[in-house]
Amino acid sequence: GFISVRDIPGVGSSIADKLEAAGYLSAWSIVVARAEELAEKTGLPVLTVQKIIESARKMLGITFKTAREVKQERLNIGKITTGSKSLDELLGGGVETKTITEFFGEYGSGKTQICHQLSVNVQLTPEKGGLNGRAVYIDTEGTFRWERIEAMARALGLDPDKVMDNIYYMRAYNSDHQIAIVDELFTFVPKNDVKLVVLDSVTSHFRAEYPGREHLAERQQKLNSHLHQLMRLAEAYNVAVVVTNQVMARPDVFYGDPTTAVGGHVLAHTPGVRVQLRKSKGNKRIARVVDAPHLPEGEVVFVITEEGIRD
Ligand code: ADP
Ligand code: MG
Numbered sequence: 001g002f003i004s005v006r007d008i009p010g011v012g013s014s015i016a017d018k019l020e021a022a023g024y025l026s027a028w029s030i031v032v033a034r035a036e037e038l039a040e041k042t043g044l045p046v047l048t049v050q051k052i053i054e055s056a057r058k059m060l061g062i063t064f065k066t067a068r069e070v071k072q073e074r075l076n077i078g079k080i081t082t083g084s085k086s087l088d089e090l091l092g093g094g095v096e097t098k099t100i101t102e103f104f105g106e107y108g109s110g111k112t113q114i115c116h117q118l119s120v121n122v123q124l125t126p127e128k129g130g131l132n133g134r135a136v137y138i139d140t141e142g143t144f145r146w147e148r149i150e151a152m153a154r155a156l157g158l159d160p161d162k163v164m165d166n167i168y169y170m171r172a173y174n175s176d177h178q179i180a181i182v183d184e185l186f187t188f189v190p191k192n193d194v195k196l197v198v199l200d201s202v203t204s205h206f207r208a209e210y211p212g213r214e215h216l217a218e219r220q221q222k223l224n225s226h227l228h229q230l231m232r233l234a235e236a237y238n239v240a241v242v243v244t245n246q247v248m249a250r251p252d253v254f255y256g257d258p259t260t261a262v263g264g265h266v267l268a269h270t271p272g273v274r275v276q277l278r279k280s281k282g283n284k285r286i287a288r289v290v291d292a293p294h295l296p297e298g299e300v301v302f303v304i305t306e307e308g309i310r311d
Helices: 013-021 027-031 035-042 046-060 067-076 085-090 111-121 146-155 160-165 175-191 204-209 213-237
Strands: 099-105 134-139 167-171 194-200 240-246 273-279 284-290 299-305 308-310
Touching (some): 013 035, 013 046, 027 046, 027 213, 035 046, 085 299, 099 111, 111 134, 111 146, 111 194, 111 240, 111 308, 134 175, 146 160, 160 167, 175 194, 175 204, 204 213, 213 240
Parallel strands (some): 099 240, 099 273
Antiparallel strands (some): 273 284, 299 308
């Protein structure tokens, strides 16, 4: 159940007001917060904030768990089908809650189509591969198409209007806007039965605003902090976070994989699942999971059809 910041021992109403104004509503959002960030956002002294975090941890019993409790927590993780059985298998059953899944690959490799499909599929019942939940779709490139949602919903025998009612869309116009939207999600997600947050793409504004090698370190630092914020969102509210990242193909790399050479995936320092997508013949696409010892190795093929993502 929901435990308010007001329930944390030692938190009075004036501090609670400040926490809530900064978007921290539940005790869990405090437990997973970083002290410096919490202090910055609330205007409270770091020392005070550290005490609040400690108190929240004590109250919620942030202690060792037994293996059986670990098992129980794993069972709480939800999975969303991609529409392709082989892609689901590659992901260990589908896109998971409590984690970030990054789809990276060149232009046209299917990143946006997968985001559309997941926004529809999350609404399915668990028996059909969904989580009976709603989706938030943050679009940085203006490539969201309601027509695709309609077509994908129809193909699954769902009412297209209902499906579209359950997808909250927002265009992010720059990286600060994007960060502010995610802050807002700490309030919005638990109130609206959201089980999937899509960020298509997570990198484009950061790339445009911090161009070139001279800004690389600053860009990566901002991006890492943004990704950690997304990770906390995923964990705190048991939602799936799906981000995309366009990676340039490099024609000057002749062997190995040309798309991994530049930029690479962005999740290197964040826990999560990274899926590389490549174009193949016609509507075929190839997916591969990188750096995930717990998932099956190898590549799978899926297709993008008028109905959506399929085998
Ligand atoms: P990315 O986001 O990785 O750049 P997209 O997800 O936008 O790529 O994929 C674009 C591809 O999706 C197109 O090249 C096309 O093959 C396929 N596609 C898009 N819309 C449809 C549709 N209505 N029917 C079939 N395939 C489609
Ligand atoms: Mg795209």
